[in-house]
Amino acid sequence: MSSPAPAVASPVPPKSAAPLLETEIPLVNGPAVPYVEIETLRAREFIPQAKEALSSLLREQMEGKLLRPVFNWAGRNSLFPLHWGLACCAIEFAAAFGARWDAERFGVVPRSSPRQCDLLIVNGTVTWKVAHKLITLYEQMPEPKWVIAMGNCATGGGPFRTAYSVVPGVDKLVPVDIYIAGCPPRPEALLDGILQLEELIRRRGE
Amino acid sequence: MATDDLATQLAPRAGANILAVEPFQGLTARVRFRPEGALDVFRAVHDDLGYDHLSMVGAIDWVDHREVFYIVWSDVTKQYLGLSADLTGDAPHIESATPVWPSANWHEREAWELVGVAFDHHPDMRHLLMPDDYAFHPLLRSFKLHEPEELEVKSRSV
Incomplete structure (x- = not known):
């Protein structure tokens, strides 16, 4: 056929x-x-x-x-910080998301997974023991991402700068965009830092 | 006297290693012993005196020697007892108390990494508070405070 x-x-x-x-x-x-x-x-x-x-x-x-x-x-307008508390600054960090200061009105919602975050707020003393964990968390966050060093310890080691176990400033580990002074800074200072970061993001790429 | 009773009770199993039983503030007594016979003393204190809980292990750097001290607790008599041994030499070491009191594990790790006292036959001797490649025993009196940058280079593990 x-x-x-x-x-x-x-x-x-x-x-x-x-x-x-x-x-x-x-x-x-x-x-x-x-x-x-x-x-x-x-x-x-x-x-x-x-x-x-x-x-x-x-x-x-x-x-x-x-x-x-x-x-x-x-x-x-939708900054998601990592919900990661290190020291006493984490108490102020938590208060900033409470009813009185209510950071959520700026769209700032703490998330528990670094995969869902674009903002790392280092709130507390960073020791050498926890340093590589901080770097791992930072690397797990998707781009674009920002870092806020909250308080004197994260900024420069604070009163523990010369201690044998403390990282003298978290900018030795990850790039920092905003430094917030205070020991600890009040929630208003954290909100001010977040608003300044928003201004930084607004000018990005211009 | 309580101290005499303690010395009598310890004599059969650890009498040769007991240097002194002396009163000490806040404790029932303090037993000073030779570090060579540490395990015998631990077993005698645990079995014969009934101190069944090791509350803490610490080490002190006196400049010419180092001292290891143990605070044990009896759940029967509700009393604390202190044990202490003086370690001399460049590489001070003592037998680990983990066969008698397993809770000595982390305390001895901490005492080793901070004061540099070696505990022989420890089951899991790693750094507890410091990074794994930390090269100092920072609570020794010979440890000088470093400039942050210098310490960073030496101790950075990331």
């Missing part, structure tokens, strides 16, 4: 004998062709090139001027 070979439609149309331009676009001495038809033919060549150039230009422009402010606006 022999079936006839299926007819394969050739994707390439058969070439005409004469080149396209010579037949379609009329030359000076050729036959008269309407002007609209000439412009249409020229546009068919121009449009793919223009589309390519325009899209690359738009991509750059949109990232810089359009998308970046949108992402910055969204990011700075």
Whole structure:
């Protein structure tokens, strides 16, 4: 039983004998062709090139001027700090999310997993024993991410700067964006630091 | 006298290793013993005197020697007893108390890493409070406070 070979439609149309331009676009001495038809033919060549150039230009422009402010606006109004308490600053950290200071009105909600966070608030004394855990938590957070060093201990070691077991400043471990002074800083100071970080994010990429 | 009774009770099993039984503030007494016979003293105190709970182990760096002290608690007589031994030499060491009181485990790890007293036959001698590659015994009197940057370079484990 022999079936006839299926007819394969050739994707390439058969070439005409004469080149396209010579037949379609009329030359000076050729036959008269309407002007609209000439412009249409020229546009068919121009449009793919223009589309390519325009899209690359738009991509750059949109990232810089359009998308970046949108992402910055969204990011700075939904900062999720890591719920990680180290020392007495963590008490003030907790108070900032209570009813009186209510950091959630700025969109700041502490999360318990570093995968869901974009803000690491180092609130307390960092010892060398816990240093590599802090770095692990920081590396587990998705980009973009920011770090606030809350209190004197995280900023520069505080009263334990010369101790044998204390990291003299958490910026020796991770890049810090905002330093908050105080021992411990009040919740207002933490909120001020968060608002300054939001200002930092607003200017990001400009 | 309580101290005499204690010395009498300790004599059969650890008499040769007891240096003195003396009154001490806050404790029933303090038993000073030779570090060579530490395990005998621990067993005698635990079995014969009935001190069934080791409350703490610590070490002190006197400049010319180091002292290891134990505070044990009897749940029967509700009393504390102190044990102490003087360790001399460059590498002070004493037998671990973990066969008698298992709660000595972490206390001896802490005493080792902070004061540098070695505990022989300890089941799990690792750093407790310091990073694993910490190179100092920081509560020794010979330990000088470092500049933060210098200490960072030497003790950084990350």
